[in-house]
Amino acid sequence: MFSLTEYPLPFRETDLVPYMSVETVRTHHDKHLGTYIANLNKLIAGTRYADMDLREIILESYKDKNAGKIFNNAAQIFNHEFFFNCLGRGNTLIPDLISDVFGGTAEFKEKFKSIANGVFGSGWVWVVMRPDKKFEIIATKNAETPITDGLKPVLVLDLWEHAYYLDYQNRRGEFIDNFLEYLIDWKFVLDNLNME
Ligand code: MN
Numbered sequence: 216m217f218s219l220t221e222y223p224l225p226f227r228e229t230d231l232v233p234y235m236s237v238e239t240v241r242t243h244h245d246k247h248l249g250t251y252i253a254n255l256n257k258l259i260a261g262t263r264y265a266d267m268d269l270r271e272i273i274l275e276s277y278k279d280k281n282a283g284k285i286f287n288n289a290a291q292i293f294n295h296e297f298f299f300n301c302l303g304r305g306n307t308l309i310p311d312l313i314s315d316v317f318g319g320t321a322e323f324k325e326k327f328k329s330i331a332n333g334v335f336g337s338g339w340v341w342v343v344m345r346p347d348k349k350f351e352i353i354a355t356k357n358a359e360t361p362i363t364d365g366l367k368p369v370l371v372l373d374l375w376e377h378a379y380y381l382d383y384q385n386r387r388g389e390f391i392d393n394f395l396e397y398l399i400d401w402k403f404v405l406d407n408l409n410m411e
Pocket residue numbers: 243247295373375377378
């Protein structure tokens with residue numbers, strides 16, 4: 216059984232104002248993530264997935280064409296935990312380790328924005344590290360997650376409408392800009408990279 220208390224927000228609900236409101240943070244974490252967790256618990260009860268950890272559920276259900284709902288809910292839990300961990304205030308300076316790979320800070324932002332603006336419908340934009348240790352910016356659709364392709368998540372932006380609609384309505388580009396300028400906790404990103 217999974218529980219929302221295993222996935223606490225790593226910041227206070229007020230920390231991201233004015234770029235992400237308390238209402239957005241609360242709805243996104245408590246209601247959306249909470250629902251994915253409740254759904255997953257129901258779906259795996261009494262199945263072979265019941266005793267697996269979250270990563271195992273994701274990797275195993277991805278290969279099982281009858282387990283689409285289990286995959287979607289499990290992957291959304293993983294993606295959201297990673298997304299919330301990437302958010303914060305106070306460590307917003309893009310580290311050289313990332314910007315240098317893309318030719319500079321401005322170039323990194325432009326590349327990220329162009330991939331993000333290309334997402335049609337619900338999805339996620341990621342910086343990932345490939346097995347050869349090279350960084351890449353990719354998008355995934357719906358609940359899809361890079362770990363099924365052996366890619367290590369470095370940074371992620373949630374581009375489902377629920378991530379921004381209360382604050383930005385149709386101005387998704389402004390949300391993407393503010394994410395890049397103000398909402399990323401680059402300290403988490405670097406610490407997470409160095410854990411390998
Ligand atoms: Mn979301």
